[in-house]
Amino acid sequence: MNRENSVDVWDGAKYSQFRSSLEYTCPSHGGWGMVRIAMLIPQSHQLFVCPSACGRHGALGAIQQGLKKRLSYLYLEESDVISGYDDTIYDAVDELLERLPQRPKVFIVFVSCIDDLIGTDGEAVIAELSLRYPDIQFRMGHMNPIQSDSDEPPLVTTWKTVYSLMERTADTVFPAVNMLGNYVPIDSKSELIRILKELGIELCHIGNMHTYDELKNMGNHALNLLIAPSVEKIAKELKREQGIEYLKLPTNYNLSEINENYRVLFHKLLELGLMEADISFTKIENILKESEKKAIFAIQKAKILIGEKKINIDYSAFNNPFSAARFFYDNGFSIAKVYAKEMDEEDADYIWLKNHTDIKIIPIKKHDIVNTWKEYEDSISIGLEAAYVSGSRHVVSVFQDEKMYGYHGVCLLMEQLMNCIKEDADLEDVINSAGLVV
């Protein structure tokens, strides 16, 4: 271990300077964006109330994703900023509902950063609209990155908007678990789905809901399983206001922690009465053992194929890039750099990496990135920002652990790693087809 080589951009004076630097925006920067996340709500329409500029990236992203027909804009002008625009919203909604070919079941009124300073009474707007159109569920949405350093950044508020449509109406809950926080359902071959099925429990995801009623009915399911930190706030609200239980088990690639997560899950299911205390675990244990064995084999196979090739990872690929880096390091892969947007000084994996490895931790948004990115490097990058900055020849295009969970998630990750070295990536093509929105 060579501590001399470790990059300490997070440390001391330089770290504090990093925190207040101008931010570089890589061509590979972005993700799903608020529009696409809220589009997960079936039978919904979005109206963005903002200066026209604020809507450009979302609208073009929606066109790329084939979602634009469910997205409209009400452009604000200087006079609206001065006099407020509540009435303008009502008029726009009236007109939209007349002109839309299909009446939506859910209508989201999104406001942008400027509204945080203007202070539109969102609750009053929603109350008035609900009064006018009682057959439609209205919600406010906030596309306000100006709040990114608060406890209610846009991702958190958007998930709140989405999952607030779940409603507990039944006296008895259904034996089903909702997975919250991932944009797409986990892979259908996941052992989690098989195990729950074995227990007579269905695993649900909003991406599989085709109607508003199906989304609403998720409120009658027994448990919300949180796999990303951004949904914790809404899960707590749903528990407080509607009694919907939740359990936080973030995506993890460390095999022993995956095992531990399953123990915690079984304990919760027992507590909720979804598992019998005297149930024979043999079949479930067999599934777990078989899945773990497959994951170990996948890691070994990937390790042989990848060898000592350098791997870079970034925060866009994994909800916790430090935890992912530690997983690779522990399994003998040669992790070179972790590109992070933010850093939690108390994150155990970050601290461990910092103290025990010479992995470089690079602040991806720091201004000097513009001078340091490379055209070409014989390495692998997991995540497009890492790929752009390091110039990696091979690229795994994955966002926020998508489709990956549990032992099968490890297998998927290894499969993508092994596939990526088969050819050189055309990064510009990869970025364009990803439809990224900041």
Next chain:
Amino acid sequence: MGKLCMTLPPFSPDYSGVCSALFPFDALTVLHDASGCTGNYTGYDEARWFRSRSPIYCSGLREIDAILGDDEKLIQKVLYALEDVKPEIIALVGSPVPMVIGADMEGIAAEIESRTGIMSVGFATTGIRYYPQGIEMVYKNVVQRILKEDETEAVREENTVNIFGATPIDFGRSNTIEDLTKLLADNGIKVNQALWENVKKSDVVQLKNAACNIVVSHAGIALAEYMKKHYGIPYVTELPYGECYAFLWLEKLKKVMANTCKESYQPVKKEEYNESAQAKILIIGEQLQCNSIRNAIWAETKEVCDVAGICGWDTRFAKANDSFLESEAEIERSLNDEKYDCIIGDPLYQDLLHAKKNFYEVAHYAVSSKIANEKAISLIGKNISHLKNLSLTDFS
């Protein structure tokens, strides 16, 4: 644009115009926003962003900074960046939040200039207006300032031109400006400066030595007027699209440069164009480029066309039936006007058509960005197969 918009995406905003016009300069540019505005520009309005080293940044504005009006935080970030970036110019670019809090972008820039000695410029962009206004602001606040501060005499160089109004927001990744430069060179005319790539302050000073200015988009008109007034440099507008019109346009340019033609506006003389004829073709997009397409079609077929402009408009370059469209509703109405059986414009306008019409796609980056970028074509001079097919099959 008017209020409600259901189909089209918002067009490129003023701050993207500023950043795009500054891109080729040796400038450290800061968009004063939280992240989304910068994402608009880098993700959808800047065709050159991939693998560029242009130091264009987001200030990372947060609510507390906005509420407290903490300009010093922004200044400190700029000073920190100057440890690694050594620009000739520093630019601060406004966005909707600075507009709401009344941030004095010009004042903050003046403070930075007084501390660093580097030319610093503030732009009160709002995200409510459109890209031509942003490009115009750069021409006014940066180019004109450099020219004003320069004390050297202009030395007129024969057969040299400047090109104003050229940014990829209009031309995407097409080879339009390269083809124009080549066409001019083939005709013995040298491009003195196009403000298109690798621009230094010392290059800007050379603008005043050109024999003529070429204005290729609405955004370049004001600078051309300024150069005409202060340096006596005439200008011609539009682009030499198509073979026949390229010939006429070049003739006009040569006459203007030789000072044998007083009218500096339209290469196609008014009396030659049958303005009263009923047009069956509508060309929609940036005004001067649409005019260029119209003239190319007229030169080959004597077919008249109407032009509908978006984002910027100058009545001096409009014909009687032309129009400036300021809302999606107005665009929809024009596209569906029964008198037009053919539309030329960005592919995304097709979604507003109620019935099928002949539609010829000429991508406009300010509208469809990279979605239709492969349809951004150069129509300069001989590279007109697209337009030629169009004219022969549909307009004759």
